[in-house]
Amino acid sequence: AAEEGFDLEEVEGAIEAAGHGPLPVLAVVGRPNVGKSTLVNRIIGRREAVVEDRPGVTRDRVTYEAEWAGRRFKVVDTGGWEQDVFGIDASVAAQAEFAIEAADAVVFVVDAKVGATDTDEAVVRLLRKAGKPVVLCANKVDGPSGEADAAYLWSLGLGEPHPVSALHGRGTGDMLDAVLEVLPQAPEQTFGTAVGGPRRIALIGRPNVGKSSLLNKVAGEERVVVNELAGTTRDPVDEMIELGGKTWKFVDTAGIRKRVHLQQGADYYASLRTAAAVEKAEVAVVLIDASESISVQDQRIISMAVEAGRALVIAFNKWDTLDEERRYYLEREIETEMGQVAWAPRVNVSARTGRHMEKLVPAIETALAGWETRVPTGRLNAFLGELVSAHPHPIRGGKQPRILFGTQAGTKPPRFVLFASGFIEAGYRRFIERRLREEFGFEGTPIHISVRVRE
Ligand code: GDP
Ligand code: GDP
Helix, strand or coil: CCCCCCHHHHHHHHHHHHHHCCCEEEEEEEECCCCCHHHHHHHHHCCCCCCECCCCCCCCCCEEEEEEEEEEEEEECCCCCCCCCCHHHHHHHHHHHHHHHHEEEEEEECCCCCCHHHHHHHHHHHHHHCCEEEEEEEEECCCHHHHHHHHHHHHCCCCEEEEEEECCCCCCCHHHHHHHHCCCCCCCCHHHCCCCCCEEEEEEECCCCCCHHHHHHHHHCHHHEEECCCCCCCCCCCCEEEECCCEECCCHHHHHHHHCCCCHHHHHHHHHHHHHHHHHHHHEEEEEEEECCCHHHHHHHHHHHHHCCCCCEEEEEEEHHHHHHHHHHHHHHHHHHHHHHHHCCCCCCCCCCCHHHHHHHHHHHHHHHHCCCCCCHHHHHHHHHHHHHCCCCEEEEEEEEEEEEEEEEEEECCCCEEEECCCCCCCHCCCCCCHHHHHHHCCCCCCCCEEEECC
16 A cells, blocks of 8 residues: 555545544643633533543543534543643643544634633644644634634644634534544444344335335234334334244334324425434335336435435335336336436335235345445455556546555445545546446445545
């Protein structure tokens, strides 16, 4: 990797960010009383949850979980950092240094009303040495008149000072946007906890496609309802269902069985429930009414599963009602409307007659296998090498960007990181995805490809 111009740390960082690494960590540092704790409380809002609390000195490193713009990360509140101090404060300083070392990015808080002090300058030197991305927070800018104070902090040489009032919330959103730009992506939800347990299926589709009919058909009399929460009407219920000699967990089946009649807002709740079921599942079985034209709503439901990174099976129901003409037009619709998910296994079923019910499980198993596929790095690079020499990226501006090497950073769904010598166009990325699928299968699973470009 080093000869190719990427250093190992960069490569490992990219792989971890693309795979299933732990949550990225943001450290909040600064002198005592600049407003770090106030800012941290602002960032974590009400979802306050201490995940790590190290006892020791008077003020300790405390870690919280936070979320901004849909991304999760950890926030470490450090004590104050004073240069050349002894006793308790020296220990706090050590904690802050450690926090910076362990962080993926740092918010450096300065009191804009006071301006940059010698201690602040010392912290800047420490941050430089650590080499972590830094977002400069000019705190205590409670109103527009304070903006000028913030501008003075350009002198620290850390780039744009973000004027913030941690106390009132002014400017914190913009500052967090800047933080997300430098913080590595939070990993996807991991599925490690359910190893060996029943696989989780979300049976989804718009109203009246036949979800509850299908569920009743496959469940027969042997179903076991688990985690039913008494008292309320909209609670999710998971059902254990035996199919093809195995037990499967159908998640959130309550909403399927309860006939939600089209009333105001029903669509909205149906879509919330779909999202919740997809979130809990490993594989989504999207049911489509084959007797009707494929609708925007059908496509939206498929997108929800794909965007959530779940394995996908598409089942066309009510096959018993199709005449030859409808079958002809359905195939045309599938070609034009569903090309994006041509990789999903498809079954044509009838919940009424039981047609092809036995094909459901093999399709689900195929999709789950694709979802968990891992391509060894050696094989992947042999494949990429051949591909790139046979079909090089088009020359742009006199240059030819090249894929140098790649690795699979994660599974469920498969995630790849490719390292390139220049910007790789969307068309070429799609070409690579197509060829990856041809070579390695990935039937029934979305795949994720990120490209890192050598600076
Ligand atoms: P830390 O010791 O650096 O964690 O700072 P604290 O969060 O404890 O805040 C120190 C003091 O500054 C407290 O009295 C806060 O109320 C005050 N403070 C924090 N942020 C702001 C702010 O944005 N504006 C103003 N006016 N005061 C603030
Ligand atoms: P859900 O809203 O998706 O749960 O759909 P239902 O299971 O309630 O089915 C809606 C309607 O379609 C009902 O009248 C079912 O009897 C009918 N239906 C479901 N599956 C089939 C099928 O395979 N063939 C036919 N002909 N009708 C079906």
